[in-house]
Amino acid sequence: MFEERKAVTAVESSTQVVLGGTRGGPDVSTLRQDRWWLQPVITVSILTSFVIYATWAAFQGVNYFVGATGVHELISPFYSPCLSTSCVEGSNSFGFAFNVGSLSPALIILIFPLGFRMTCYYYRRSYYRAFWWSPPACAVADAHTNYSGETRFPLVIQNAHRYFFYFGVAFNVLLTYDAIRSFHVIGGGWGVSVGSLVLTLNATLLWLYSLSCHACRHICGGQVRSFSQHPIRHKLWKLATPLNAKHMNFAWASLFVVALTDVYVRLVSSGAIRDLVFF
Numbered sequence: 001m002f003e004e005r006k007a008v009t010a011v012e013s014s015t016q017v018v019l020g021g022t023r024g025g026p027d028v029s030t031l032r033q034d035r036w037w038l039q040p041v042i043t044v045s046i047l048t049s050f051v052i053y054a055t056w057a058a059f060q061g062v063n064y065f066v067g068a069t070g071v072h073e074l075i076s077p078f079y080s081p082c083l084s085t086s087c088v089e090g091s092n093s094f095g096f097a098f099n100v101g102s103l104s105p106a107l108i109i110l111i112f113p114l115g116f117r118m119t120c121y122y123y124r125r126s127y128y129r130a131f132w133w134s135p136p137a138c139a140v141a142d143a144h145t146n147y148s149g150e151t152r153f154p155l156v157i158q159n160a161h162r163y164f165f166y167f168g169v170a171f172n173v174l175l176t177y178d179a180i181r182s183f184h185v186i187g188g189g190w191g192v193s194v195g196s197l198v199l200t201l202n203a204t205l206l207w208l209y210s211l212s213c214h215a216c217r218h219i220c221g222g223q224v225r226s227f228s229q230h231p232i233r234h235k236l237w238k239l240a241t242p243l244n245a246k247h248m249n250f251a252w253a254s255l256f257v258v259a260l261t262d263v264y265v266r267l268v269s270s271g272a273i274r275d276l277v278f279f
């Protein structure tokens with residue numbers, strides 16, 4: 001009898017929740033009392049700032065390379081690889097180039113790193129919450145009544161993430177080459193400058209971002225029924241798993257540093273500052 005009364009009281013004092021429906025009852029968007037809106041606001045602020053800066057930098061078409069006028073060769077990650085016939089002398093490490101007229105060289109390559117980030121599982125969660133409010137936070141009502149997932153255009157494109165991952169890895173190889181090249185002193189020998197350290201930090205964080213990717217972890221250990229029969233994939237999966245747990249940190253750190261690297265190269269190339277050379 002006592003147990004029965006306890007159960008009835010618990011039902012009466014609880015909030016009726018319809019799975020997949022509005023959380024917190026039909027008249028309120030949420031019962032949360034904390035500052036749940038803070039994280040979406042921060043996400044919107046950072047991503048919007050990055051998009052504005054990256055768009056501005058990509059359209060500039062100048063001050064993306066430090067060549068013979070500097071001590072170390074530095075190239076902005078937004079412009080590498082530089083594959084336009086309009087690329088400044090020394091910035092194209094390849095034997096070919098495309099004639100794209102007056103279009104900025106960044107615009108012909110940016111789709112690959114941009115596509116990799118835009119379709120990233122972590123960023124998807126972040127910007128669906130922050131921009132779409134779908135939902136803005138846990139236990140807060142969606143701003144939309146319908147949900148079709150990623151089954152229709154344009155969101156169905158998100159499924160291409162694993163392919164953008166391969167492009168991301170190829171770009172990492174190129175940016176690693178740029179970082180190594182930045183230790184080479186123009187005129188002969190090797191040395192270290194702030195610029196070479198910045199390019200190295202950028203390449204390192206981009207590798208960590210890519211290797212911690214969910215698609216990378218799946219490539220390592222996905223669809224394996226028995227790890228004992230696939231020891232190499234098991235080892236790779238064990239390497240990828242702890243990195244994967246920190247994917248969010250690498251996502252933000254690499255985003256910040258890739259913009260910082262462009263800013264640094266831009267300042268040195270324009271003559272606003274000098275690349276500080278250690279030796």
Ligand code: FES
Pocket residue numbers: 116120121122123161165209210212213214215216247
């Ligand atoms: S999940 Fe974020 S880069 Fe793949």
